[in-house]
Amino acid sequence: MRDIFALDFPNPTRAPHWSDHYTGLLGPNDAFRTFYPVANIFSLGDYYLFSMDIPGMREEDIEISVDSTFLRVQGKRSFRSHSKNETDHESHEESFREFSRSFSLPEHVDREAFEAEYDRGVLKIMMPKTPKSARPKNITLKSNSNETQT
Numbered sequence: 001m002r003d004i005f006a007l008d009f010p011n012p013t014r015a016p017h018w019s020d021h022y023t024g025l026l027g028p029n030d031a032f033r034t035f036y037p038v039a040n041i042f043s044l045g046d047y048y049l050f051s052m053d054i055p056g057m058r059e060e061d062i063e064i065s066v067d068s069t070f071l072r073v074q075g076k077r078s079f080r081s082h083s084k085n086e087t088d089h090e091s092h093e094e095s096f097r098e099f100s101r102s103f104s105l106p107e108h109v110d111r112e113a114f115e116a117e118y119d120r121g122v123l124k125i126m127m128p129k130t131p132k133s134a135r136p137k138n139i140t141l142k143s144n145s146n147e148t149q150t
Helices: none
Strands: 032-034 039-044 047-053 062-066 070-084 090-104 115-119 122-128
Touching: 039 090, 062 122, 070 122
Parallel strands: 032 090
Antiparallel strands: 039 047, 047 122, 062 070, 070 090, 115 122
């Protein structure tokens, strides 16, 4: 059986960039950065409950996929602001965050019956368990040959 906590890695398609750790005169370069949301997985009776804290995101910015091996959760969050004060000074700010996390799934989950909900910044995915297969059984070989050894 695979350990549900066995694999968790950031987006493998994005290599680290020097700006991820750059601190200049104006502070860290926060305009474009990958973030790493906290996730929890609980075994609760006949299902697993996966939860991830991703506040400030909209449902349409979250993508969830599952295959025979992994549960993947990805998201992008952007923020734009524009302000103008009494002296006609204008300010424009833009921020972009993205994440991608993958989790190794246990063998005994019904991948066709996952249910997900997003409420108040918390993503929850319910993963129903399937019955575990019986222990391996030894099988005795029977000979079909009519030959006798002398």
